[in-house]
Amino acid sequence: MTKHLLRKQRPNIVVIGGGTGLPVILKALRRKNADITAVVTVADDGGSSGIIRDYINVVPPGDIRNVLVALSDLPEIYKNIFQYRFDSKDQFFSGHAIGNLIIAALSEMNDSGIFNAVQELTAMMKVEGHVYPASNYPLVLNARFKDGSVTSGESEISAAGKTIDKVWVSRSNNEAPEAVPEVIDAIMDADQIVLGPGSLFTSILPNLMISNVGKAVCKTNAEVIYICNIMTQKGETEHFTDADHVRVLHQHLGMNFIDTVLVNTEPVPNDYMDQQKYDEYLYQVKHDFNGLRSLGCRVVSNNFLELRNHGVFHNGSQVVDELLGLTSRPLSWMDSELN
Known part of the structure; x- marks a missing residue:
């Protein structure tokens, strides 16, 4: 497979994922001169998103809201209102973010699905770039574990405490999930496809398991970059190396499609993390650079670590500086490691 990047003054970057990692990268990209498209997972079934999804059967709004x-280029006061989460003890409103309710309302008003509703909201919120739900309809995430058992639902999968073998997505009406043409066009026209950071099995793979999305990511001429997680995750990637993350991605799509992997090499200080607050994160991901290169990946290693509020995060500015630097470097299939 030969890939090249079409050099432009404004690189066209598509970021695919969900969860808390995606907004970190998007905020940093928004401060740069990039043409941004966010493709957001629609398989979440936990928290406020899951409750709203169960009540009115709409695409879960939480990840879309955060993206x-x-x-958004709105003043902070408006964004804070959109993000406000009720702490009332009212049985319905407690725990719901105002933005989730607005997205759900627009979905009901727009009978053609969530995609057009989100496009209306991007205009209202003065969004710089594009926000595309990975599917126009809510999807169910399914998993088969190493012991052969099968379960459905993102929350149930994470809580099962078993080693995941494979995940896939389905619709409630048993139709094959597909992304709208705009999502596929964005992937095919991109200079870079960025996966993550985010939960491997429940934030990144649900998007790639939509058949036409996975095929487009494998077929595009864009450089496909995986931002490897800093920490392993309970119920998903316990004891994984960085090469194990990429190996799982390749196995799910049936080919080696990741071109470049961004890896944090800065150690997390001992006893820094609040293990009660961040109880899903276990250990720092171990490095296997030889394994990554054997999978056909260019390795970009650097200090991408940000320590905040006794939690471990990616430094969005540092990651984005590296991403934009890659748009000006030729994609070489020679083994290389950039420090």
């Missing part, structure tokens, strides 16, 4: 705010 809209990350790319």
Whole structure:
């Protein structure tokens, strides 16, 4: 497979994922001169998103809400209102973010699905870039574990405490999930496809398991970059190396499609993390650079670590500086490691 990047003054970057990692990268990209498209997972079934999804059967709004705010040019007061989460003891409103309710309302008003509703909201919120739900309809995430058992639902999968073998997505009406043409066009026209950071099995793979999305990511001429997680995750990637993350991605799509991997090499200080607050994160991901290169990946290693509020995060500015630097470097299939 030969790939090249079409050099432009404004690189066209598509970021695919969900969870808390995606907005970190998007906020940093928004401060740079990049043409941004966010493709957001629609398989979440936990928290406020899961409750709203169960009540009115709409695409879970939480990840979409956070991405809209990350790319919005509205004053902070408006974004804070959109993000406000009720702490009332009212049985319905407690725990719901105002933005989730607005997205759900627009979905009901727009009978053609969530995609057009989100496009209306991007205009209202003065979003810089594009926000595309990975599917126009809510999807169910399914998993088969190493012991052969199968379960459905993102929350149930994470809580099962078993080693995941494979995940896939389905619709409630048993139709094959597909992304709208705009999502596929964005992937095919991109200079860079960025996966993550985020939960491997529940934030990144649900997007790639949509058949036409996975095929487009494998077929595009864009450089496909995986931002490897800093920490392993309970119920998903316990004891994984960085090469194990990429190996799982390749196995799910049936080919080696990751071109470049961004890896944090800065150690997390002992006893820094609040293990009660961040109880899903276990150990720092171990490095296997030889394994990554054997999978056909260029390795970019650097200090991408940000320590904040006794939690471990990616430094969005540092990651984005590296991403934009890669748009000006030729993609070489020679083994290389940049420090």
